[in-house]
Amino acid sequence: MLYIGIDLGGTGIKAGVVDEQGNILIKDSCPTGSERGYEAVIHDMANLALDIVQKGGYSMADVKAIGIGLPGVMDQRTGRVPFCTNLSWHDVPLVEEMAKYTDVPVFADNDATVAGLAESVAGVSAGCKSSVFVTLGTGVGGGVIIDGKVFTGSHGVATEIGHMVTVDNGLQCTCGKRGCWERYASATALVNEGRMLCALKPASTLMQQVNGNIRKINAKHVIDLAKEGDPECARIFDGYIHHLVVGLSNLINVYDPEIIVLGGGVSHAGAFLLNAVRARLPKYVFFKDLPYARVELAKLTNDAGIIGAAMLGR
């Protein structure tokens, strides 16, 4: 059987035909154009899906399911999307709308969940019964696999790991709370710390790196300078690793997965990130003598969204 995976993002829609093993057979993309409203976006998703099936010489009769990964929340009971901030979606009847264009069953889930599922089928956590995928991007997202299945909880609001409070009364979060993990462990946290450094020390190497324009600072600037031994960026990176590892140890305390997979922008720091996490984690783990999750970097990068979405229907 074949599956269609759709990676719905704020700027583009990517879709692919995927086989049972998670291999992409054909893929294509189009712009999202979310300003046109959800009906037009969903229509384009359906068209893109039907298109690639035809282009690849397949038949919709061979397609068992369509899966969609989206940068928001999916209510599995209703088939509706309660929130999707990047697309300005609010209470969108995604499954119902897709059904206008195809009879194939439609599944959808959060993009971090989908990326975690992709890794567990065809990536670094393949073969593991339980895994936690952590996206370190603009925010911090989570995709949790328990007993080989996507874990979504009872009301579909589980795995909002980025909004776990690790710093009581800490930085204000967009969610209304204070001290959520993602305020400290996201790429955004590195950017904010970098900007703070430049504001306080205009002569810093980081400031030179961005030609005095602190708006240009991204996480990679900070990480690369830390890697090169710049003491100020190294200090920022060290603080980042502390907060990251506090949250990872919390995840071990609650989920105790076989593996934790780090994905998202910050994970492109590669071994520099991984080694720092692995060096510090043992001190933060509750049972010092017992085995616990190994930490790895995500393997599938750009295609994870398509593969994982496709696997939702498997």
Place this chain on the structure above:
Amino acid sequence: MLYIGIDLGGTGIKAGVVDEQGNILIKDSCPTGSERGYEAVIHDMANLALDIVQKGGYSMADVKAIGIGLPGVMDQRTGRVPFCTNLSWHDVPLVEEMAKYTDVPVFADNDATVAGLAESVAGVSAGCKSSVFVTLGTGVGGGVIIDGKVFTGSHGVATEIGHMVTVDNGLQCTCGKRGCWERYASATALVNEGRMLCALKPASTLMQQVNGNIRKINAKHVIDLAKEGDPECARIFDGYIHHLVVGLSNLINVYDPEIIVLGGGVSHAGAFLLNAVRARLPKYVFFKDLPYARVELAKLTNDAGIIGAAMLGR
């Protein structure tokens, strides 16, 4: 079929014969006497189990399994107890030792897990597929049920929810980390805050309550005075509720259970506790518009250990 449930505590061993529905048919107890070493304690557990079966007129042939709840960690893969601080146990071969006295299969788990299982079979969370039981006692323990089964994670180190960090760089915890939830949400936290109050304000009502002996302060003193409107204890209780609810909202973010059950000493505060938690939780929940776990008080009190342990073998 019948099950034997054994509640192994620091001071006493309680055992009961339990039916399929979680009803205790007969029970008995004896002192633990852990200073005699694990062999003697386990021998007594086995004797107590065989005794009640005989006294109740049952036969061991009708007993499907023996379950044990203990105040420590159980390694399900090895059948050994790596740690059990209250009993001074370290790497005890519990299952192997029990097998010297009976051929019936033996299961064991942490006491909070066992109490959560009891509630989910015969208590307030009966009928729920997923629940999180939180014991608010000397520490904070957790018993997590997912899809009707005890959730223990991949290495048996999951559900150490009390050692989730909620206050980065906060109070030193016995586990070596700082700012673990149980340092703020346990009965011990209320006691410590009460003692601090009395040290700073010797004229406080709390100090009068314990006749000037701050060692006598327990959580109930603080809670009762808060209930009566004593402003200082009310402030302590309010701070306690804040920390409790921060952790509960983290549990909702990661587990998204149908129900959260509050047990342990602090839960005896009853409606006073429950109403305070329910009033504050909505502000701390990530998705303000979506349904989430309801919070309830534990129903089974003293018998939860026996019932839950018995149900381990079901």
